[in-house]
Amino acid sequence: MARVIVLGAGMVGTASALALQAQGHEVALIDRKAPGRETSYGNAGIIQGEAVEPYALPVSPAKLLSLAMGADNAVRLTATGVLGQVGGLLGYLANSLPARHRKIAATYAQLVKAATADHDVLIEASGAGNLITKQGFRQAYTDAAAFGAMEAEIARLTRVYGVNAELMDSATLATAEPALKKPFAGAVHWHDAWSCASPGDLVGAYAQLLVSRGGQLLTGDAMSLKQVGGGWQVMSDGGPVSAEKVVVALGPWAPQLMKRFGYRIPMVRKRGYHLHFSGTHRLNLPLMHTGASTVFSPMKDGLRVATGAELAPMSAPANRSQLIKAEAAARELLDIGPAVEAEPWFGNRPCMPDMLPVMGEMPRHPGLWAHFGHGHQGFTLGPTTARLMADAMAGDSGPLVQSLSPLRYTGK
Ligand SMILES: Cc1cc2nc3c(=O)[nH]c(=O)nc-3n(C[C@H](O)[C@H](O)[C@H](O)COP(=O)(O)OP(=O)(O)OC[C@H]3O[C@@H](n4cnc5c(N)ncnc54)[C@H](O)[C@@H]3O)c2cc1C
Structure with missing residues (x-):
């Protein structure tokens, strides 16, 4: 299994790190702050198993x-x-x-309906x-x-x-x-x-679970990401961290990093x-x-x-x-x-404009994975799309994985 860096320790990144670890990857989770201190801290704390249709304009x-x-x-x-x-x-x-919203909701509902069960596994394991x-x-x-x-x-x-x-x-x-x-x-x-009495603490508990299972939790700047040889490198406070793959789970900051690699993400x-x-x-x-x-x-x-x-x-x-x-x-x-x-x-x-998260490998950069854009329900959906992402990295290319692909914004 590969070594993977996950950038961003919000709900989405932390759940990504756990899902990859569960599949045997060696994972380093990197954020400039402690886990769950940004959007995943400040939300209304509802794991919205009822939100089967995403917020339309x-x-x-x-x-x-x-x-x-x-x-x-x-x-x-x-x-x-x-x-x-x-x-x-x-x-x-x-x-x-x-008509378009109905079609999108058919996909969205499949994610939302899995959300409480996917959280439950992590809630139990993290105490x-x-x-x-x-x-x-x-x-x-x-x-x-x-x-x-x-x-x-x-x-x-x-x-x-x-x-x-x-x-x-x-x-x-x-x-x-x-x-x-x-x-x-x-x-x-x-x-x-x-509902959750402290969304940031829940992310913190998930991050501690990652560490207790042998994962690394590091402080570093995602914007230092660069391609080195066939892999990826980020600067952490403890020095450079290298891996074969990197997951960008920077929530609202993700487009800034993607722009450096030539991708325009219309978040x-x-x-x-x-x-x-x-x-x-x-x-x-x-x-x-x-x-x-x-x-x-x-x-x-x-x-x-x-x-x-x-x-x-x-x-x-x-x-x-x-x-x-x-x-x-x-x-x-x-x-x-x-x-x-x-x-x-x-x-x-x-x-995201189509209300679905972005999850998948970027087309022109092997090993660079996107996982962001969870909109109004990222606190709910993090563990579910993380599980799908780990499956996708293992080769799953089923319809649900396809519907979240970054190709819908980047082209091939
Ligand atoms: C008011 C409000 C209420 C909401 N209510 C709900 C709700 O009830 N239920 C629900 O499901 N969702 C809700 N949401 C939405 C939900 O909070 C978000 O979808 C979710 O938190 C996004 O998670 P994330 O992990 O993608 O992003 P974040 O939690 O923002 O994580 C991104 C991480 O990237 C890190 N980062 C950024 N730049 C760098 C860098 N250069 N270097 C290193 N690290 C970096 C940040 O420090 C942060 O930890 C709400 C949102 C808001 C604003």
């Missing part, structure tokens, strides 16, 4: 206009954020049309069960008409994908979550999802923010507030209030406007107490 002109006007807290657009990734956004929009609640999450509606429409939607998702969800009326939700100060019209309880980065609040009136399960486009996740560090998407350049400073609305919605509903941090966390969902 709205395609109706009226909805697009309302987003452009900033009327919906789900999205905040900046001119530089839109213009800087206009190619990727146009592709994303085209793939959001119903991280204390971080996980296997009771789903709730999506609550203030708008009665929108809630009413969910009955038919759940029936469809159940029929097509076997999703397991249940409608809760206002009183049932109030009983299930007694900390709520105001009623909702109702909620959907998505039973196929799990769309959707920034999200969170803050924790230290109030004692806790939710039992994560609650997605559809009206405020916000998720409230009970976590180890407090109630995590996480926002929707902002299209802004990676280097743009924080803009608190979505978070301010999210916090106001949280205060109306719960005694959230003071914020734990002075400054919000923010990070970027690494989204």
Whole structure:
């Protein structure tokens, strides 16, 4: 078996390293930070076994206009954020049309439906069960008409994908979550999802599992990657590390490294923010507030209030406007107490125009593997696409592996 370097110790890279190790490869996992300190730290912590259809962009002109006007807290657009990734956004929009989205969802659902089982193996082996609640999450509606429409939607998702969800009326939700100060019209309880009390710690536990099984965890700069002879070399704090193969699992930073090797990856980065609040009136399960486009996740560090998407350049400073609305919605509903941090966390969902992750060997560089672009559900999907990647490295070229191939962006 080959020696493999995995660049990036987020959920995707760490799970990749474990999957390769399980197939007998000697693995070095390299990050400039400790494992799980970036996007895989700051998410809403839901292992979304219910998310069988990826997030499409709205395609109706009226909805697009309302987003452009900033009327919906789900999205905040900046001119530089839109213009800087206009190619990727146009592709994303085209793939959001119903017929294309249905086709993409047929692939996506196969990944998502394997996700909790793939995590479970790692949760067990890493002893991280204390971080996980296997009771789903709730999506609550203030708008009665929108809630009413969910009955038919759940029936469809159940029929097509076997999703397991249940409608809760206002009183049932109030009983299930007694900390709520105001009623909702109702909620959907998505039973196929799990939640995590500390996403970064879960990645950390997976990384420790890698080390306990003989893998290397190193600090280094992925941007130092170079081809040496027939293999690859990266500078770590302990000196150069060489291997026959390298996996680029840098999440939102992956296109920067790929560009150095001549590949233009049209990733769309959707920034999200969170803050924790230290109030004692806790939710039992994560609650997605559809009206405020916000998720409230009970976590180890407090109630995590996480926002929707902002299209802004990676280097743009924080803009608190979505978070301010999210916090106001949280205060109306719960005694959230003071914020734990002075400054919000923010990070970027690494989204691909066709909403599917990129996984496979790059066409003009033998041994250079891509594994990134997990968008809204990378915390969920990391272990599943990692398993597929290890299989692909071992020679699997089945339809699911093919559908994630980087060739769809790079050509041959
Ligand atoms: C607000 C928000 C909420 C979300 N909620 C959910 C959710 O509930 N469920 C879900 O499934 N997903 C969710 N997501 C999406 C999910 O967090 C991401 O898809 C996932 O974390 C991506 O993982 P990754 O490993 O690809 O990237 P990352 O976790 O960002 O890992 C990339 C790693 O690369 C490293 N790196 C970068 N550059 C270098 C370099 N030059 N040298 C060395 N190392 C480098 C970074 O330090 C980092 O550790 C959410 C995202 C956001 C922003």
